[in-house]
Amino acid sequence: MDNRAIGFFDSGLGGLTAVRALQKMLPDENIIYFGDTARMPYGARPAGMLRRMARQDLDFVAAQGVKCILAACGTVSSTAPDVLGAYPVKTFNVLESTVRETAKHAGKPVGVIATAACIESGAFQKALAAACPGTEICAVACPAFVPLIESGRFDPGDEALQSAVAEYLAPIRDAGAATLILGCTHYGLIGEAIRRFLGEEVLLVEAAQCAARELADWLLSGGLAGGAGEELYLTSGSAEAFRALSSVFLGRELRGEVLHVPEMEV
Numbered sequence: 001m002d003n004r005a006i007g008f009f010d011s012g013l014g015g016l017t018a019v020r021a022l023q024k025m026l027p028d029e030n031i032i033y034f035g036d037t038a039r040m041p042y043g044a045r046p047a048g049m050l051r052r053m054a055r056q057d058l059d060f061v062a063a064q065g066v067k068c069i070l071a072a073c074g075t076v077s078s079t080a081p082d083v084l085g086a087y088p089v090k091t092f093n094v095l096e097s098t099v100r101e102t103a104k105h106a107g108k109p110v111g112v113i114a115t116a117a118c119i120e121s122g123a124f125q126k127a128l129a130a131a132c133p134g135t136e137i138c139a140v141a142c143p144a145f146v147p148l149i150e151s152g153r154f155d156p157g158d159e160a161l162q163s164a165v166a167e168y169l170a171p172i173r174d175a176g177a178a179t180l181i182l183g184c185t186h187y188g189l190i191g192e193a194i195r196r197f198l199g200e201e202v203l204l205v206e207a208a209q210c211a212a213r214e215l216a217d218w219l220l221s222g223g224l225a226g227g228a229g230e231e232l233y234l235t236s237g238s239a240e241a242f243r244a245l246s247s248v249f250l251g252r253e254l255r256g257e258v259l260h261v262p263e264m265e266v
């Protein structure tokens, strides 16, 4: 048993969907979450900068004394996998587990939606091509989604969200995708809007869920699960705004403190 916290980080609130998924399986785990809201959106930044930021985020979270770190961000997972993999603390990304899960349903065309930096990296496309050879892949960057979601516009009836969904998902629908990877951890919140457009029969594979499951398996199989359900949230943005929106991502009121931390210089 290891009672140290699990560290999570993301550009903002999206990674809380991974916390929620993890806590469903292991509610007693202690959580330390860093939402780098001041530097959000990550997906509009160049890969070199994202790799430096990934290292900074890892160092910041590791300094809290965690037992492992989940990069709860598709953008970091796809642009800096080697930075994560070489880190001295055990890390998880949201890419590999998601591709493994998707491969179980291979055969029909697969859609991938994620941030611009994530899609441009080609990481999901490459991993999918290797895991399910011959499967048609339709990958679409959705730069408007994260800013919309972080500003609270995730209601399926929201007009701006609906028109962004229609614009981004039309090629996925036209490709006849039977499975859609939500490659950005924010997108779990707009699953309903996506389903309304694509239809109920499309299988949504959430990166946040897959990674949380992989992490839980690792803790359980290594005898490392354990904690007292304590939570600490750190954000480089407004602590009040973080707290106000967090319940939608977590599916419950946030426990514990939300502290503002200074923005790191890239």
Ligand code: DGL
Pocket: 010, 011, 012, 014, 015, 040, 041, 042, 043, 044, 072, 073, 074, 075, 076, 115, 118, 146, 183, 184, 185, 186
């Ligand atoms: N949740 C992040 C991801 O999974 C969002 C990145 C962003 O801020 O653009 O990619």
